[in-house]
Amino acid sequence: MSHHLPDTRIPAPCIVNTGIIVNKLDMRRLLADLGRVHYIYTHGDQLLSEGEGDVMEVFANPQRSTLVANKALYLNVLSFDYLELKQSPQQETYLDLMQEGVCLRLVPHSTPLQERRDRSLNVSAIEAMMEQVLSARWDAEIDDDSSDSF
Secondary structure, three states: OOOOOOOOOOOOOOOEOEEEEOOHHHHHHHHHOOOEEEEEEEEOOEEEEEEEEEEEEEEOOOOOOOEEEOOEEEEEHHHOOEEEEEEOOOOOEEEEEEEOOEEEEEEEOOOHHHHHHHHHHHHHHHHHHHHHHHHHHHHHHHHHHHHHOO
């Protein structure tokens, strides 16, 4: 006798501005778009640290730590049980990374679209600079070649 269970699939969650994320890949995707943030590190109601910094790297590695130092944040999603999205009274979304009563709150200073635009502008500026450097080098080489013929 075989027992057949109905083929019911539970849809993936849809989280809009508020909710709890436990999937590490989803956490990583949300955190990867952050740039400059205000961070607040608390244990229960006790403030442990607070400051400004840039999210430099987001990763999932059981042998690496989450680090916050020198205005840089290196976030390991495996350092946290879950991420909770919340909204301020001004309707601005912020992220609470939670681990056994400890909270690392991240308040973004920009949107993901602004961050992408800034990154692409930086890449464009670097490319333009490299073009100028190479052009100047070629000009110098041409000048050296023409002065050798005298």
